[in-house]
Amino acid sequence: MNDGSPTTVPPTALIGVQLRWWEKYKFWLIAAALLVVLPHIPGLSSGYGRSLLSQMGITAVFALSFNLLLGQTGLLSFGHAVYFGLGAYAAIHLLRAVNGGLPIPIPLVPLAGAAAGLVFGIIFGSVTTKKAGTIFALITLGVVELVYAASFMLHGIFGGDEGVSANRTGGPRLLGLTFGPQIQIYYVIAFWAFVSAVLMYAFMRTPVGRLCNAVRDNPERAEFIGYNPQRVRFIVFAVAGMFAGLAGGLLAINYEIVSAESVGALRSAQVLLAAYIGGIGHFIGPIIGAAVLVWLQVNLSDYTSAWLLYFGLFFMAVVLFAPGGLAGLIMMHAPIVRTRAFWGVLASYAVALVPAAIMLVGAVLLIEMNYRLSTQPELGARMKLFWVDLDAATPWPWVTAVVLLAAGFYVFRKTWRFVAAAWTRALDEAKARFAGGTSP
Amino acid sequence: MFSNLRRLGTAGLALVGTVYAGSAMAEVKMAFVEALSGGAASAGLLSQKTVQFFVDRINAAGGLNGEKILLSSYDNKTSAQETLIALKKAIDDGNRYVFQGNGSAFAYAILDAVNKNNERNPGKEVVFLNFAAVDPPLTNEKCSFWHFRFDADVDMKMAALTEAVKGDKNVKKIYLLNQDYSFGRSVAAAAEKMLKEKRPDIQIVGNEFVPLQKVQDFSPYVAKIKASGANGVITGNWGNDMLLLIKAGKDAGYNGVWYTYYAGGLGAPPAIGEAGIGKVKQVSEWHKDVTPELDPAIAAFEKRFPGQENEYGYWRIKTMMEMFAEAAKKAKSNDPIKVAGALEGLTMSTALGPVEMRADNHQLLQPLFVSTMSNKVKHPLQGTKIGFITDRKVDAKATAVPTTCKMQRPS
Amino acid sequence: MIEVFVSSLLNGVVYGLLLFMLSSGLTLIFSMMGVLNIAHAGVFMLGAYITYQIGKYAGFWVALMLAPVLCGLIGAAIERYGLRFVPNRKSHVPEILFTFGLLYLIEELVVMIWGRNPIPATVPEALDFPLFTLFGTSYPAYKAFMMAVSIGMFVSLYVALKRTRIGLVIQAALTHPQMVAALGHNVPSVYVLVFALGSALAGLAGAIGGFTWLTAPTLAFTVGPIVFVIVIVGGLGSLAGALIASMLIGILQTFAVVVDYSLRDLFAALGVTVSASSPLYELYSIKVAQTAPVIPYLLLVLMLIVRPRGLLGTRDA
Structure with a gap:
């Protein structure tokens, strides 16, 4: 199931260097600082930018919880949104009660989602985790379809397609905060996202967390040494459900409305994609994946109406060429990042990037012209692509696009040699250093 | 990456994109939030073209109180949550009017978000013009001053x-x-x-x-x-x-x-x-044989957007846009609160008979x-x-x- | 009552047989290669569109012959030029994601070529007449034709797998993939063959199903999940199991629609009245008819809990 073990041991630990606390918690401190600063960076400081960040935070928690299953325990779930969605419903109902006068501060409302996620994780998990592998995957598919259907039938609880809405400003004031402005809600989400990331990271370091890896890699052996794999799967499933529920609770306070789509199969597929694209073999993978996926989903449609096509192509490309996900691509460079030859690697990338970009431009031109002519003929054949006016009714743009694509691809393949050579040099240097015992 | 395409794609029309881009004139920004991608987007795309068509007509006739309308489109991807993200983006882009219709679920989401926005951001009110979501509560128990419905309800x-x-x-x-x-x-x-x-x-x-x-x-x-x-x-x-x-x-x-x-x-x-x-x-509210001769506006629409998938189905969008222009004229302002006030109780005569926007619940009465x-x-x-x-x-x-x-x- | 019973039975059988055609291809692919091909329903949809397109120029019967062939070629290409290069195939997760991306691709291609509106895939004239009328309900000839095709498909597939040499290899590979490789058969080319065959079956189902179901770009996403249900409920490696599962689901769903009773009625029959204030009142009030479309998933979950290898499965998934 997994592409590589999570990078948990920092390379410095291997050579016995005593870490100072700063070194030890560097990652978390930087992450926390980033979370504080991000919504004030120009471009992200608008209401929309902040809601984009909030959405990324929610999806990141959701994807991390999903990765407890897929990355850590090797359980592929097609129905993780069930716990996310039910958590969201629990939180929105609590928020309604708060609107009705229940004195609970808004930042604590998402905990109702976590509780619901845990409860339903225990209920459904006791059934679904009896088996692993494909059977587990398909039971979760069955469960998600059943819950989704139920959400339409039980109108009183789920509110049908229009969903259940509440008002996050209608609660007790905390330190004078109304929780109306997006920035306040962003910080609530960032806080819970940070806390749950730390907790999930810590969970993976507990004996149960370690057992998850054992169950993933070799269930028979785990059983042989006296642990019941089914029990381990059940525990991790419930925990993952709880964090998914927390993410759902964050969704509830962010959008103040929860509808049936939150428990559906599409939402479940989305989290699978986020985790996989980010890289299920690294703790940070799902976070990167969530950010990239949310950004693509929200913004790609502004640039092109063919965004679903690019979306599909992007997944296929990640599966084919970056099996470790984006985090895998980045982490691949960890061993060589401190070598001098690393600059050579970067330079070789720069060289390869040029034909790759040309190739992409050719492909995008072809897709866009095709899409325009076939789905929006009434807009005419004249269009503006890459700041150039062109007429798709004439052959020249097509010839250009094909030439760009073909030539780009041809040259791109040629550049692979440079990249490979640069890599070899960097690896040799890294090996030499390691062997020579020079501490980096 | 190709920022101009954004305007092309979203404005729906190459022509509009190039003519109005960069003009320093004051604009009335209006947002269109519908499903515009995927296999189930045909209704969203057709209504987008229809709204764009009538926006262009208003602009060609001099705009609203001398200001041109700039219509931007936002894809809701057939999801309530994406609808809210799109709406937020639209409001951030300075849009004070929002069009939506297909899908009552999305209309509820927009209505709820618009109400909250207007309550939390006084001075930046948004008006929601609904041309197809017909679930009765929208003009009954959930009715709002900020919502106007131009389709007859269930x-x-x-x-x-x-x-x-x-x-x-x-x-x-x-x-x-x-x-x-x-x-x-x-x-x-x-x-x-x-x-x-x-x-x-x-x-x-x-x-x-x-x-x-x-x-x-x-x-x-x-x-x-x-x-x-x-x-x-x-x-x-x-x-x-x-x-x-x-x-x-x-x-x-x-x-x-x-x-x-x-x-x-x-x-x-x-x-x-x-x-x-x-x-x-x-x-x-309309069908193609309702009058012996096709309405000239519709004939013009079908000429500009040929093809079966564009066959006209939204007479009410014509009514909506004409009433909107009328209300802006009556209010002598393009400010959402004033236009909304002028829309209340507004009457107008159409080729099919008189219509009236009910003041008590913002539901259009039309034949x-x-x-x-x-x-x-x-x-x-x-x-x-x-x-x-x-x-x-x-x-x-x-x-x-x-x-x-x-x-x-x-x- | 009898008329409802008979017409429901007929409808259920036809529906079940169509489901069988749709899923038999995936049974082959999934059983043998372990690939949960999410794009299978996409190939089915392509079959419907290709039939429509060819039918416009060469008539339905030519299209019926050609569509499966073309879909088979498409399937072979997916395996040979796509799936084969997917890294970490053992875990199957990358494969699933690859086919998921592929499904989006197919949907968008269909939108580009045929547009978003449903295409008027009408029943060919030779089949467009009521075959017989029973209790005032006419039974269209094309449904009988569909039945004939799917039964014919099942029989010939069964014979081909049992009686021909390559069929025996495939069959062996369905149950003992490693052994077949060990015996020196070229498993990669068997894979391509199986994928092509499975896709051709989906194409045939598309050709037949196109005019009963609606040929629109959303078709693949709507029928997608039910295919998995049938494959699993039927059992890995068993075509007969897939047939039984399809019929079971078809008939159950059809009959469920007729039943207008809810749990509340059951309680009432037992002398218990449920008041509207009861917390689960809504749940008790759901009619069986309303649940018809989720019956397959209910069946799936129950089956996986009770008998994970499926009805006639020969091994666990």
Whole structure:
């Protein structure tokens, strides 16, 4: 199931260097600082930018919880949104009660989602985790379809397609905060996202967390040494459900409305994609994946109406060429990042990037012209692509696009040699250093 | 990456994108939030073109109080959550007017978010112009000063449809078949209530709900309808659920009358085909044979957007845009609060008769037509030989139904 | 009552047989290669569109012959030029994601070529007449034709797998993939063959199903999940199991529609009245008819809990 073990041991630990606390918690401190600063960076400081960040935070928690299953325990779930969605419903109902006068501060409302996620994780998990592998995957598919259907039938609880809405400003004031402005809600989400990331990271370091890896890699052996794999799967499933529920609770306070789509199969597929694209073999993978996926989903449609096509192509490309996900691509460079030859690697990338970009431009031109002519003929054949006016009714743009694509691809393949050579040099240097015992 | 494309794609029209880009003139920014991508986007795309068409007409006539309208489109990807993200983006981009219609679920999401936005950001109010979401609560218990509906709601349409049932003495048993969500349930409830009032002798022999867009084979439902002895079916189904239902009826040789909301929708007439002649009725604010000659605006629209997938279906968007322009003129301002105030109670005359925006719940009163599928039409639909001919017209005033709305106006 | 029973049975059988055609291809692919091909329903949809397109120029019967062939070629290409290069195939997760991306690709291609509205895929004239009328309900000839095709498909597939040499290899590979490789058969080319065959079956189902179901770009996403249900409920490696599962689901769903009773009615029959204030009142009020479309998933979950290898499965997934 997994592409590589999570990078948990920092390379410095291997050579016995005593870490100072700063070194030890560097990652978390930087992450926390980033979370504080991000919504004030120009471009992200608008209401929309902040809601984009909030959405990324929610999806990141959701994807991390999903990765407890897929990355850590090797359980592929097609129905993780069930716990996310039910958590969201629990939180929105609590928020309604708060609107009705229940004195609970808004930042604590998402905990109702976590509780619901845990409860339903225990209920459904006791059934679904009896088996692993494909059977587990398909039971979760069955469960998600059943819950989704139920959400339409039980109108009183789920509110049908229009969903259940509440008002996050209608609660007790905390330190004078109304929780109306997006920035306040962003910080609530960032806080819970940070806390749950730390907790999930810590969970993976507990004996149960370690057992998850054992169950993933070799269930028979785990059983042989006296642990019941089914029990381990059940525990991790419930925990993952709880964090998914927390993410759902964050969704509830962010959008103040929860509808049936939150428990559906599409939402479940989305989290699978986020985790996989980010890289299920690294703790940070799902976070990167969530950010990239949310950004693509929200913004790609502004640039092109063919965004679903690019979306599909992007997944296929990640599966084919970056099996470790984006985090895998980045982490691949960890061993060589401190070598001098690393600059050579970067330079070789720069060289390869040029034909790759040309190739992409050719492909995008072809897709866009095709899409325009076939789905929006009434807009005419004249269009503006890459700041150039062109007429798709004439052959020249097509010839250009094909030439760009073909030539780009041809040259791109040629550049692979440079990249490979640069890599070899960097690896040799890294090996030499390691062997020579020079501490980096 | 290709930022100009954004304007092209979203404005919907290359022409508009290049002419108005960079003009320093003040603009009225209006946002269009609908499903614009994926396999199920045809209704969203058609309404986008229609709104754009009438925006261009207003601009060509000098704009609103001397300002041009800039229409930007935002894809809601058929998701309530994405609708809210898109709306946020639209508001951030400076849009103070939002258009939406297809999908009551998304209308509820927008209405809720608009209400909250207006409450939390005084001075940056947004007005929501709804051209197709017809679930009654939107202008009843959930009514809002910031929302205007330009399509007749479920109850108004049902009132017109049951008038047709009332006149049809052959119909003794009625079967209700609707989609299992808010809209479908509203249709069933309205039908039950109004049939009891207008034709107490009619027996409702079934009240069925089918899951939204999940059923591939409607023949079991048709078998049930036949077994019940119903000689009329009332259905609010749309999209695949509409087409497959009537197709299954045709296969089983069902002879009853179909009273529908959306038999004239995109893709429906070709799928229903000759089997629907004389048997399929629909209620709508317009159909292509409503007047002997096609309205010049619609003829112009069809000329600019040829193709079956663009066949005009949104007369109410024309009414909406004209009323909006009228309200801005009357308010002598493009400020949302003032325009909204001017829209309240506004009356206007159209080619089909006078219309009025009710002040008490912001529901447009417009003439409604009950029509029957026929092959003796002047304007056949979507590449077929069939269309609709009017059975009866209900004047705007007569379509009004009581409202429970307690309108709260900004002080 | 009897008329409802008979027409429901007929409808259920036809529906079930169509489901079988749709899923038999995936049974082959999934059983043998472990690939949960999400794009299978996409190939099915392509079959419907290709039939429509060819039918426009060369008539339905030519299209019926050609569509499966073309879909088979498409399937072979997916395996040979796509799936084969997917890294970490053992875990199957990358494969699933690859086919998921592919499904989006197919949907968008269909939108580009044929547009978003449903295409008027009408029943060919030779089949467009009521075959017989029973209790006042006519039974269209094309449904009988569909039945004939799917039964014919099942029989010939069964014979081909049992009686031919390559069939025996495939069959062996369905149950003992490693052993077949060990015996020196070229497993990669068997894979391509199986994928092509499975896709051709989906194409045939599309050709037949196109005019009963609605040929629109959303078709693949609507029928997608049910295919998995049938494959699993039927059992890995068993075509007969897939047939039984399809019929079971088809008939169950059809009959469920007729049943207008809810749990509340059951309680009432037992002398217990449920008041509207009861917390689960809504749950008790759901009619069996309303649940028809989720019956397959209920069956799936129950089956996986009770008998994970499926009805006629020969091994666990």
